[in-house]
Amino acid sequence: IGDKSFFAAAGEKTASKPVSISRQDFRFDPRNGRIEPLTWATSRWGNSFDDAYNRFVCQNTGPARHVVLPRRYLARNPYLRTSTVYQSLAKEGGTEPVFRTSPPEPWRLVRAHRRQSLGKPANPGEINATGYFTASCGITIYRGDAYPAQYRGNLFVGDAAGNLVHRRSLQTSGVTFQSQRADPQAEFIASSDNFFRPVNFINAPDGTLHVVDMYREVVEGPSWVPEDLKKQGLVDVLGATDRGRIYRLSPPGFKVPAAPRLAAISSTDLVPYLEHANAWYRETAQRLLIERQDQEVVRSVRQLFISSRAMPGRLHALWTLDGMGELRDEDLLRAVKDPSSVVREHAVLAAEPRLRDAADSSATHQQLVTSVLAMAGDKTMRVRFQLAMTLGEIRDKRTTIRLAEIIERDVADPWMRTAVLSSSVERAADLLVRLLANGRLVGQVAGDELLKELAFTAGAERTSVELREVVSAVARLSNQQHGRRLQSGLVDRLLAGGQLAGREGALQKIAGELISELLPRARTIASQEEVVPGQRVDAIRLMALDQFSQVGDLLAALVDASQPVEVQRAAVRTLSRFSEAKIASVLLDKWAAGTPVIRGEIISALMLRENWTGSLLTAIEEKRVLASEVGATTRSRLVGHKSAVIKKQASALLAEDVIGARHEVIQQYQPVLKLTGDAARGKAVFLRECIGCHRFGSQGHDVGPNLSNYGRKKLPPDSLMIQILDPNRLVAANYMSYIVVLDDGRVENGMITGQTPTSVTIKRDKDVRVTILRKKIDAIKSSGKSLMPEGLEKKVNQQQMADLLEFLMSVNQRI
Numbered sequence: 001i002g003d004k005s006f007f008a009a010a011g012e013k014t015a016s017k018p019v020s021i022s023r024q025d026f027r028f029d030p031r032n033g034r035i036e037p038l039t040w041a042t043s044r045w046g047n048s049f050d051d052a053y054n055r056f057v058c059q060n061t062g063p064a065r066h067v068v069l070p071r072r073y074l075a076r077n078p079y080l081r082t083s084t085v086y087q088s089l090a091k092e093g094g095t096e097p098v099f100r101t102s103p104p105e106p107w108r109l110v111r112a113h114r115r116q117s118l119g120k121p122a123n124p125g126e127i128n129a130t131g132y133f134t135a136s137c138g139i140t141i142y143r144g145d146a147y148p149a150q151y152r153g154n155l156f157v158g159d160a161a162g163n164l165v166h167r168r169s170l171q172t173s174g175v176t177f178q179s180q181r182a183d184p185q186a187e188f189i190a191s192s193d194n195f196f197r198p199v200n201f202i203n204a205p206d207g208t209l210h211v212v213d214m215y216r217e218v219v220e221g222p223s224w225v226p227e228d229l230k231k232q233g234l235v236d237v238l239g240a241t242d243r244g245r246i247y248r249l250s251p252p253g254f255k256v257p258a259a260p261r262l263a264a265i266s267s268t269d270l271v272p273y274l275e276h277a278n279a280w281y282r283e284t285a286q287r288l289l290i291e292r293q294d295q296e297v298v299r300s301v302r303q304l305f306i307s308s309r310a311m312p313g314r315l316h317a318l319w320t321l322d323g324m325g326e327l328r329d330e331d332l333l334r335a336v337k338d339p340s341s342v343v344r345e346h347a348v349l350a351a352e353p354r355l356r357d358a359a360d361s362s363a364t365h366q367q368l369v370t371s372v373l374a375m376a377g378d379k380t381m382r383v384r385f386q387l388a389m390t391l392g393e394i395r396d397k398r399t400t401i402r403l404a405e406i407i408e409r410d411v412a413d414p415w416m417r418t419a420v421l422s423s424s425v426e427r428a429a430d431l432l433v434r435l436l437a438n439g440r441l442v443g444q445v446a447g448d449e450l451l452k453e454l455a456f457t458a459g460a461e462r463t464s465v466e467l468r469e470v471v472s473a474v475a476r477l478s479n480q481q482h483g484r485r486l487q488s489g490l491v492d493r494l495l496a497g498g499q500l501a502g503r504e505g506a507l508q509k510i511a512g513e514l515i516s517e518l519l520p521r522a523r524t525i526a527s528q529e530e531v532v533p534g535q536r537v538d539a540i541r542l543m544a545l546d547q548f549s550q551v552g553d554l555l556a557a558l559v560d561a562s563q564p565v566e567v568q569r570a571a572v573r574t575l576s577r578f579s580e581a582k583i584a585s586v587l588l589d590k591w592a593a594g595t596p597v598i599r600g601e602i603i604s605a606l607m608l609r610e611n612w613t614g615s616l617l618t619a620i621e622e623k624r625v626l627a628s629e630v631g632a633t634t635r636s637r638l639v640g641h642k643s644a645v646i647k648k649q650a651s652a653l654l655a656e657d658v659i660g661a662r663h664e665v666i667q668q669y670q671p672v673l674k675l676t677g678d679a680a681r682g683k684a685v686f687l688r689e690c691i692g693c694h695r696f697g698s699q700g701h702d703v704g705p706n707l708s709n710y711g712r713k714k715l716p717p718d719s720l721m722i723q724i725l726d727p728n729r730l731v732a733a734n735y736m737s738y739i740v741v742l743d744d745g746r747v748e749n750g751m752i753t754g755q756t757p758t759s760v761t762i763k764r765d766k767d768v769r770v771t772i773l774r775k776k777i778d779a780i781k782s783s784g785k786s787l788m789p790e791g792l793e794k795k796v797n798q799q800q801m802a803d804l805l806e807f808l809m810s811v812n813q814r815i
Contacts, residue, residue, distance in 0.1 A: 024071075025057070039071040039085040039756075045137035045199070050153060050170075051279065051312055052342040054177075057086070058139040061125055063096055063157050064089035064168060066176050068415050069422075073389045074756055077425040078775045079457045079497065081759045082418060089155070089179040090168065094125020096133045100162040101190040104129040107235045111226055135161035135219060138200035138212070143279035146207030147251055154182055156209060158198035160219045165189035165198050165211065175385040175415045189249070195240055204248065205260050205280045213245040260284075267294040271301055274320060275313025282316045290323035298326045305331065311340040318343065322350055329354065329364040336371050341380035348372060348386045355394045369396060376402035381410060385419055392423025399423075400430045408440045411447050421453055428457035429470050436473040436483075443482030451486065452493045452538075459497025460775070464506035470494065471511045478517070488522050489538030491515060495545075500743070500775055508545065519546045527554060533564045540570040544577040552578070552586070559590045559598065568598050576605035584615035591625060603634055604747070610643055617649050627654055628795070633739065633749045662726040665793050669725060673718055675802035682807025685800050693788065704788055717805050724804075727788040738762065740772060741779040748772065 019026075025038040025047065046058040055067040069085040090096045104112075112129035125132035139157045155168040167188035168179040182188070189198070189211075197214035204210045217239030218225060229235045248256075262270060262284050273285035289297065298321070305317035318335055321327040327350065335347030351372055354365070373396070375387050388406050391399045403420055410416040424431055432454040441447025458470055474490045477483025491511060498507040508515065522539035523546070525531055540558065543551045551574075558571035575583050587602045594602060606616040617638070619625040630638070638650035686694075693704040740748040740762065748770055750762035760780070761771045796804065 025067075037071060039067055039069055039074070046139035046157065048140045050141040051143055051315075052345070056089075056139050056141060056155065058136045058157055060136055061094045061096075061133055062088065062090075062092045063133045063136040063159075063166065064139060064155055064179060068176050069418060070389070071756075073392065073419070073422045074758060076392055077422050077457065078758050079425065079460050079500075079773060080418070080421050080453075081771050081773055082756045083759075083761060083771050085756070087176040087415075089170070089177055090133075094123040094132050094134055097131060098133055098159050098162050098164055098166060099185060099187050099190060100130055100159075100164050102163040102192050102194050102196070105194055105235075107225060107229050110229060114226070130162065133159050133162075133166075135159055138198065140201035140203070140209070142209060143203045144207035144209065145277035146254060155179060156188065156201055158201070158211075160197040160199050160214065163191045163194060163196040163198075165201075172382075174413050175382050175419075195243075203278070203280050205278070205284075206248070206257055207278050207280075208251070208254070209249045211247040211249060213247060215243045215245050216240050262288060267292055267297045268300060271297055271304055274301070274304055274316040275308045275310045277310075279312070282312055286316050286320050286323070289320050293324060295324075295326075298324060302326075302331065306334065311342055314338060314340070314343050315346055318346060318350060329362075329368045332368055333364070333371055336368075336375060341378070341383050344375065344378065344380070345383045345386045348375065348383065348390050352390050352393050355390065369394070373398050373402050376405045381413070381416075384410060385416055388416060388419040388423060390423075392425070400427050400434060403427070403431055404434045404438065407450065408435070408438065411441055411444060411450060414446075417446065417450050417453075421450070421457070424454060425457055425461060428454045429462045429467060432458055433469055433473045436477065439480065439483075442477070442480060442486055448486050448489065452489045455490045455493040456497040459494040459503075459507065460500045461497070464498065464503050464510050467494070467498075467507060468510055471514060474511075475514045475517075484521070485525075485535055487514075487518055488525065488542045489535070491518060492538055492541040496541075515542075515545055518542060519550075522546075523551060523554060526558065529563075533566050536564075536567050537570040540567065540574050544574045548578045548580050552580070552583075556586045556590070559587070559594075561593055561595065565595070565597060569601050572598065572601040572605055576608055579609070581611055584609075584612040587612075588615060588619050588624065591619070599629065600631075603630065607634065607637065607747075608744075610646065613638070613641070613643075613646055614649070617646065617653055620653050630654075633747060637747070662728075662790065666722055666725050669721060669793065669798060669801060672721060672798045672801045672805070675799060677802035677804070677806025679803070679807040679810045681800070682803035682805065685796060685804045686807055689792065689795055717809060720805060720808060721801065724792060724801075725790075727790060738780060740777055742772070743776050743778045 019035045019037065021035070021037050026035055027038060028035045044059050046056075048056045050056070057065050057067060059065070065086040065088055067086045069082065071085075074080065074082055074085070108129040112127060115127045125134040135158075137158050137160055139155065142151055142154050142156060144152075153170060155170055157166050157168075158164070159166060164187040167182040169182045170177045170179050195215050195217060197216050197219045198211050199214045199219075200212040202210050202212075218235065218237045220237075222230070222237040225235050225237055230237060250256075260281070262273065262281070267289060270285045270289055273281045274289075276282050276285070289301070301317050301320050301324070305314055305321065308314050308317065314335075318327070318331065321331060332347055332351045332354070335343055335350070338344050338347065351368060354360070355369060355372060357365075372387070372390075373394075375383060378384050378387070384406050388403065391403055403423060407416065407420045432451060435441055435451060435454070441451060455470070455474075458467060462470075471494075474487055474494070477487050477490075491514065494511070495504055495507055498504045519542065522542045525539035526536050526543060528536070540555070543555065555571045555575050559568050559575075561568075563571075572587065575587065584606060587605055591599060591602060603616065606612045616625065620627055620630070635650075635654060639647060639654060641647045641650060738749065738752055740760070742748065748762060750770070753761050753763045753769065758775075759771050759773050760777070761769055763769050793801075
């Protein structure tokens, strides 16, 4: 491979100490031992490349994914939020059909019947014995030379649970791919043998695919098989663990060639193998040449790079020269003009370390820089995509012009927008001014969003004095209809970035005249229900710069159930930026009609100022706000408040709701185990108290463990009750709650479900997900507790607990 590294897919746990690779793929350089985490793509069971070295991965119910965004580029811009880094190439979540020919194992039929009886229609792969991907593994792109041409570049992936090998064709789509089933209503391989478990593949030296067959009675972990069937001896979860097979998938008439011995031949004889039709030969020859560092063959490799008619030959010669330390600027000048877009793309990548060298003033180097910059006009989008990311590595004033050229052409593509933003951290202000002056993006939905992201980065990265030109460019938009609609959003994001950098006040002074012009218009836009919510939100945010006397009533009126949720949320947050004492009563007046989301926003706002927090406690005392509606995190903040007055008041008010010592509560509830429970009544308790974080059947949310899930461990009633009453006694790492304190004083809490170099995504009750910039995080720490709160005994009496246990135990018995 081009960068001479080995790649690996990582699961959820790692023993690595020097470099954290938890939930991330990684690569290592065998020459220096350096380990580098790669983009988090939730890949566990496969990692493959095509001839252009695009990377593909898979995961149980995600049969095929193309990793689009490299981690090293995302890490450059700390103001860039990214929630996904891969393109799904097939249906996910147990919904991609497969066509097995083996009979379903009896235990699968039993398990499927039990799941269906629980009324869980959400995931076909979970409730059916067969028919869907549930054990994807070994994703591999075929790159051999033994099969007909139509198979080359096909994607192969096993479904180990279905005893089959699936094949898909790939089609380029922008900077990524689309795929479709290559064998309609059938599979490339579908075995009648239930022990056939294809878990991996390799492009072999003979040009065929070889299949690694795990060959087991059960490929799942033992906990996924019904306990009663195991106890009865109907299923042997360890059956055939002493076996395994490797197959060669031979086409008709195939003759096995002689085994290659490339390590035994001379370096000169290795060079022609760089353009072999079989990728195994190309990669092996490249590896051996780089290992040997035989300078005698440099001329031959360069000649092959110049004369080879095969794209792979020129590509491997390029990277072999690089690996031997013999790649010249002249070689790269040839490569950036190569007829193959793949070679041109890799030429940009190979040139990247040299482009960082601003000290090289040689004519050839300058010609190389100019030629690479000119590739902004390349006819192939994938080349422009790589260039957009590489431009962030170049210290040249012309990069801004080229970034503008690329994004004006490709703004509709979300991957391209992210690539440009990743390269814009040091030139966001200049790029924004240029794009606003050109005006081609203004008025496009995707264009407006990109411009606002640039404004945020510029506000955070540049001093207020340096932003005068940006403010002037935004002011000039007043002459355009679409531009006037965008101004509020640009100013709001500019100031938000400035606030992140601690320069909001100085920036407000520079933009004062423009802000004065925009505020009356913002009030009008905010109140117009026919305006799209996004533009109304921009206007509402800007109103934080107005006088409360001018906007207070309007903001209060917008916190109304008739308004879109995003408008209500923006109004609450804008109100919270004023300091008037009456704001607390304004917000509390909206409590009764507020949805759970808006009530959460109101409490967050009231916690920002000490006098408002006092009003919240008064509302609790007057029963206008129920103590049970105050979440565990807010409750802890109240009873531990820095104000002695608030701390005392909160402790007194919440005394009746104080959660007792867990061992005492468990002792008090021991009589429950002798009561007769009713499963139907217990289900009603579950739907009332547990559905916000647990799923049962098609109802609820997948935050905590799925209570109708086939993988849940069977527990006796006493153990189950202990887990309910003392959820923090034993907390699995993936259900640990984290507290995230933001730089504006707000607090988010939930489970961490995803991380990129610049952002963190958390999930909380009702499956709400929030992506937070690391730059906005003041502190993040584990609560040491489960996301499930203590104190359920305050809402569930002993008979109701008996009913709940009966319901949950009936679920256990039928799985």
